[in-house]
Amino acid sequence: MNAIPQIQLHPGTSWQDELKQLVSDSNELFELLELDRSYLPAAKQAEKLFPLRLTRSYLSRIKKGDINDPLLKQVLPLAEENEAQANYVDDPLQERAFNPLPGLVHKYHNRVLLITTSSCAINCRYCFRRNFAYSENRLGQSQWQAILDYLKDHDEVDEVIFSGGEPLLLTNEQIQQRLEQLAAIPQLHRVRFHSRLPIVLPSRIDQNFCATLNSTRLQCLVVVHCNHKQEIDAYVAAAFSALSRAGITCLNQAVLLRGVNDSAKSQIELNHSLFKNKVLPYYLHVLDKVRGGAHFDIELSDARIIYEKMRARLPGYLLPKLVKDEPGQTAKTPL
Numbered sequence: 001m002n003a004i005p006q007i008q009l010h011p012g013t014s015w016q017d018e019l020k021q022l023v024s025d026s027n028e029l030f031e032l033l034e035l036d037r038s039y040l041p042a043a044k045q046a047e048k049l050f051p052l053r054l055t056r057s058y059l060s061r062i063k064k065g066d067i068n069d070p071l072l073k074q075v076l077p078l079a080e081e082n083e084a085q086a087n088y089v090d091d092p093l094q095e096r097a098f099n100p101l102p103g104l105v106h107k108y109h110n111r112v113l114l115i116t117t118s119s120c121a122i123n124c125r126y127c128f129r130r131n132f133a134y135s136e137n138r139l140g141q142s143q144w145q146a147i148l149d150y151l152k153d154h155d156e157v158d159e160v161i162f163s164g165g166e167p168l169l170l171t172n173e174q175i176q177q178r179l180e181q182l183a184a185i186p187q188l189h190r191v192r193f194h195s196r197l198p199i200v201l202p203s204r205i206d207q208n209f210c211a212t213l214n215s216t217r218l219q220c221l222v223v224v225h226c227n228h229k230q231e232i233d234a235y236v237a238a239a240f241s242a243l244s245r246a247g248i249t250c251l252n253q254a255v256l257l258r259g260v261n262d263s264a265k266s267q268i269e270l271n272h273s274l275f276k277n278k279v280l281p282y283y284l285h286v287l288d289k290v291r292g293g294a295h296f297d298i299e300l301s302d303a304r305i306i307y308e309k310m311r312a313r314l315p316g317y318l319l320p321k322l323v324k325d326e327p328g329q330t331a332k333t334p335l
């Protein structure tokens with residue numbers, strides 16, 4: 001494998017150091033981005049429900065003074081989050097009904113999802129797990145062993161998804177250890193990492209991480225979550241390049257969000273930009289109806305109009321599948 005270039009915003013600083021410097025205070029966010037302070041009281045109120053959190057790397061891509069910046073909108077707590085909305089609930093995908101063990105969600109026949117960590121490096125205001133019971137799903141040693149036993153008893157499962165929280169907050173050593181234990185279960189073939197860190201903390205994609213994913217018999221994929229072309233700066237491009245040069249398949253899932261990326265133009269630019277960086281479009285999700293996220297939602301009829309325009313302009317391999325996650329279904333529902 002070729003050497004991987006430095007992806008650090010501040011050379012000499014590790015990704016763990018960057019994590020210690022998250023922005024988690026609205027006052028600081030408003031000051032750094034020179035935002036209109038009339039929005040500050042509402043932000044303070046909304047962050048009581050779901051804390052403000054973002055990396056300084058992500059912050060560096062937000063345009064100062066622009067309250068409508070598409071990246072800022074994904075992280076800025078707003079007054080709307082406190083308004084009760086019918087049909088917007090704590091657990092829109094009813095994951096509790098498919099949660100046989102702490103840290104394990106088994107919804108689809110042949111794949112299971114693991115809640116590998118209980119936090120993220122960014123808090124996306126529209127996140128369908130913003131109200132998730134992470135405290136009931138912590139993966140200590142005994143819970144992890146119970147999951148391994150569950151997998152041994154369920155030979156229909158051939159794929160494990162490391163989700164979260166943020167799975168890449170695990171150290172490379174922890175990932176290596178978990179992969180070794182999973183690789184000892186014969187029917188497992190693939191491990192997917194659903195991660196936003198390549199976007200919000202690109203320095204996390206280091207040489208050891210790539211080597212770890214290549215050290216197992218299991219086929220490892222990284223599914224990133226990128227919603228807007230502006231999220232891809234030179235550091236993110238370097239992270240994608242590192243994954244690509246290590247031979248790791250990288251896919252993207254985005255969420256269609258009002259005021260962020262709800263136009264065919266924005267979606268087309270995003271998918272061109274991803275492909276330029278060797279990332280293949282996978283899913284475009286409509287919003288899961290989570291409490292506090294209603295202001296990001298768009299009508300399904302509008303989503304379909306945007307998607308038809310995308311279909312007319314993008315080659316098939318750059319067109320993500322427009323899907324909705326519906327509780328109780330055996331797979332995502334194409335729209």
Ligand code: SF4
Pocket residue numbers: 119120121122123124127128129130164165166196225
């Ligand atoms: S990174 Fe993913 S899991 Fe974490 S808050 Fe954002 S959408 Fe939710």
